[in-house]
Amino acid sequence: MGNSIQERQMELTMRRNERNRVIRRLDGAEAQLKDAIQLRDRLQQQLSKEQQDVIKLGKFSFANKWKEWSGKWDVQMEKEINEVAEAELKYNEAAKTVTDLEADIARLREQANHVEFAYVEEDWADFIKEKETWIRQNDTDANRTLQKIADDRVRVRSMIREINEAYEAGEKALRALDKALDKLGNAEGLSMWDTFLGGGLIVSALKYSEMDGSDDLVHRAQRALRHYETELMDVQNIVTESFKVNQNDIFTFTDIFFDNIFSDWMVHSRISDAKSKLNAVLQDVRRVQTQLGRKRDESLEELRRLDEQERTIIES
Template sequence: MKKDIYDKQIELSMIRNERNRVKRRLEGAEVNLREAREIRNRLHKQLTKEQQDVVKLGKFSIMNKINEWTGKWDEQMEKEMAEVAEAELRYNEAEKNVIDLEAEVNRLQKEMKNPDFTYIDEDWAAFLQEKETWIRRYDSEANALLHKIADERVSIGSILREVTEAEEAGRIAIRALDHALDKLGSAEGMSMWDTFLGGGMIVSALKYSEINQSDDHIHRAERALRHFETELMDVQDITAESLTVNKRDIFTFTDLFFDNIFSDFMVHSRITDTKSKLNTISSEVRRVLDQLARKRDEMNAALERLDQEERMVIER
């Protein structure tokens, strides 16, 4: 009978821990989604305003004509186009974040519908009553030890699951970073040719093709790193430096409209700087993965110790 209670305690505790973990993640994701939607909506208004400014500048007016004659129109148009490009980049990234968070909320909502979670609170309360009755009637040293081992096993099992999930998220982040670095390397090569060897229109087009592709890969890396950071929050004694990527450090759109050595050099410099930042982040992720591997080994060793203690208690 005492072994039945012991097994039931492990089973119910694992379900409760998993339900609470999913619930905590869902609540956090819902908060993040609300904030992301607010940011997206604000950036959409800003983008609309910037686009309207360009349209107004392009319409005929006496003032625009005077500016055109004095050479100020081109300068103003360059400024407005750069502001539109910047606003569009920020809005597109915000929209991607909303889509990612909506998918995460939907996934967690489905997990919360797990049939095992439906009556877990009632099952746990009933079990505690059953356990209390048993302890009061048949309390013994062996019984107390088995319950202590059960508690430790649940705790270690939860830590192991969290470590495993964090390791998987870290490996996904590494793959995403590697893809982003590969594309940035190609863009850097094209940028070198365009900036210092006078690559011309074709090379500029190829360069921006690589930049656009790296944009998608960097977004995936950002998403993977956010997920990795979320998973790490559940793992004790594991620390990580900031794992953020700022794509605004990479791209400038003035080169697309006004091709000259200064804007070409700016793009090349930002690509190079971003590669360096991504390499630093990749090294940090790998360092944390090493910590997680050591944590996993420690927990597995602790489970083996508990197995030995349990056999000694039951068989003696």
């Protein structure tokens, strides 16, 4: 088959694949945003309710006075404050996710409207007509074989590109997880000091500061993991193997730390639990990265064989 037609087909196929991928991601992000907004709004209502409970408990009433005299008021207030803190962190996490998805959608819409995609289907239709004419005029066994090689080369190069993008996303996820684990490690060390060695107010303050810092880092890791899974879905669209990170180990940070936030032992236990779960995700990502690397090597070898096969036909 003529080199110009091969090159034209490859260029158009890559453009169409990229356009379809962007549209697929845009559709997925819009569906996620709809769910995320509903969750954020529901958590906002829950936060408002918990805040009202604290306000009510703080107001004067004979019932509240009786609780105060009987020693129950402090216990109830601590419980209500815990519930507000939990609701606030969950709402903040949901709000961050909405913001992330809105930014992703804006970026994807910009990509989908890029000039290179404007007339890709019209260009493809024109090319098919051109190719059909060429095949009718040059339909030999050698040309059909060369056409098959050209088609396979497009498929393999698309696969390699998708694998490379997924692998890069995986490396970013690993770096984000490492940073989150380092921060949690600092919090765990301070928590151990605070829980078992009587660290005092300064150590407690440092511990909660490290926990606040890890909140943002874990959120970044979650965002990196979402992007990684999107890239993995693109890879799985063109290969038969399954590349998947265990969803059961991808957790919401705020679920780890609250039930009894003012109990040092509970906080220490939950920091350790958070580290354990993050480590499980980290190992899962590393496993998938190894799979991707192996598949990329196989694809590069297949591309080399196709080039050799084409060279043999042309030179024979």
